Amino acid sequence: MAVALSALVEEADRYLNAARIQDYCPNGLQVEGRPQVQRIVSGVTASQALLDAAAEVEADVVLVHHGYFWKSEDPCVVGMKRRRLKTLLVHDMSLLAYHLPLDVHAEVGNNVQLARQLDLIVEGPLEPENPRNVALVGSLAEPMAARDFARRVQNVLLREPLLIEGDTPIQRVAWCTGGAQGYIDQAIAAGVDLYLTGEASEQTFHSARENGVSFIAAGHHATERYGVQALGDYLARRFALEHLFIDCPNPI
Incomplete structure (x- = not known):
């Protein structure tokens, strides 16, 4: 079963009441992919390793706690940022990120x-x-x-x-x-x-x-491994979607 990306984002924003919290980054849909969603991959950080793993399992949405476009971040799309965004765009995957609202x-x-x-x-x-x-x-x-x-x-x-x-x-x-x-x-x-x-x-x-x-x-x-898993499970139940949490180990 598939659901419209717009409906998924609207429900995540509503459930987390994301608009009420002033944050250091945009919360919600950060990169738009295909308009229909069947499979969500969740992870802590939208690293290259997570994006590659999500592409491998043909995810429609990558759901994370640590996304992009932080206030102190260099806005230029070069180097690591270019490679990450290219992976999302080439594979038509959306990036959905929630920072303080998920905390x-x-x-x-x-x-x-x-x-x-x-x-x-x-x-x-x-x-x-x-x-x-x-x-x-x-x-x-x-x-x-x-x-x-x-x-x-x-x-x-x-x-x-x-x-x-x-x-x-x-x-x-x-x-x-x-x-x-x-x-x-x-x-x-x-x-x-x-x-x-x-x-x-x-x-x-x-x-x-x-x-x-x-x-x-x-x-x-x-x-911070557990909140994004719980959110992914909630959205999967709400819309009868597939959800897979992928842990990319980080010693920090």
Whole structure:
């Protein structure tokens, strides 16, 4: 069964309420392909490897979290950007990308989906008054040692995390997928035992260590694999389409 590309995009935009969030890139349809859709390939980033894999399975739409046309990006279509766009255009594939709207969504969002993977109980946003703060705060059902929780993260994400171990067992947790190490100070102010994100900066170590809080950097890519899969599954169910998630491993 096929569906019009316009209907698919309209539903994704509506479901994620994409227009309400001011972002660093355009959300929604970034590159237009064939007008009818039967097969969606999803992935974290619209890299050349993902595009080649999508073309190999004859995808109609490539659905990603990290697309193109970032505010700080060179607009010239040369080099890597030219090769990527050429692949999409030659194979008549659409590129559908959602950044912050996918992070914050209450059902398929990256942070909610990661919580489900790690058995974290969601309480709500870390900063409820800030619409662009996508971090969440919650808890574990039972306290556990930081090293044991880090082992859980490794077993689920299949990637050894960076752990800075704090002074107390872990129960109250804040987290934000991707490159959100800058939220550690808000997490500390909220009284958490551990803050988890994808990446770390030099100053993250000092913030965690000097405040006695545990910190885990579990990988930008690794923590953001689940939202786009959930969105792809939702769209596939909604329109009776084929959906295939393709993971292109990234150690960062």
